[in-house]
Amino acid sequence: MSRIHFVVKESAKIRYQAEAEREGKSLGQWLREAADEKLEAARPRLFTVEELEAFAAECAARHPPGSKEPDWPEYKRMIEEGKLSSARKLGLL
Numbered sequence: 894m895s896r897i898h899f900v901v902k903e904s905a906k907i908r909y910q911a912e913a914e915r916e917g918k919s920l921g922q923w924l925r926e927a928a929d930e931k932l933e934a935a936r937p938r939l940f941t942v943e944e945l946e947a948f949a950a951e952c953a954a955r956h957p958p959g960s961k962e963p964d965w966p967e968y969k970r971m972i973e974e975g976k977l978s979s980a981r982k983l984g985l986l
Contacts, residue, residue: 901909913923956962963971980986
């Protein structure tokens with residue numbers, strides 16, 4: 894195992910220690926978990942095969958084989974309607 898030393902204000906150390914104690918952990922364990930959580934949050938989330946299969950099934954249910962997607966003018970109209978609806982809800986129109 895390696896050691897990491899870093900400098901913090903005494904007030905920060907007291908807050909960290911208090912939270913660690915509330916969670917029933919040592920300060921070292923609490924800091925390691927906090928660092929691991931930060932690292933995990935920074936990673937892109939990968940999906941499981943099951944999640945991807947469920948997503949594909951949901952998409953297939955919404956757009957059964959043989960269904961036709963709207964053409965570009967229809968998409969543009971839908972986008973504009975969405976913008977107008979949002980602007981109305983926000984009181985901009």
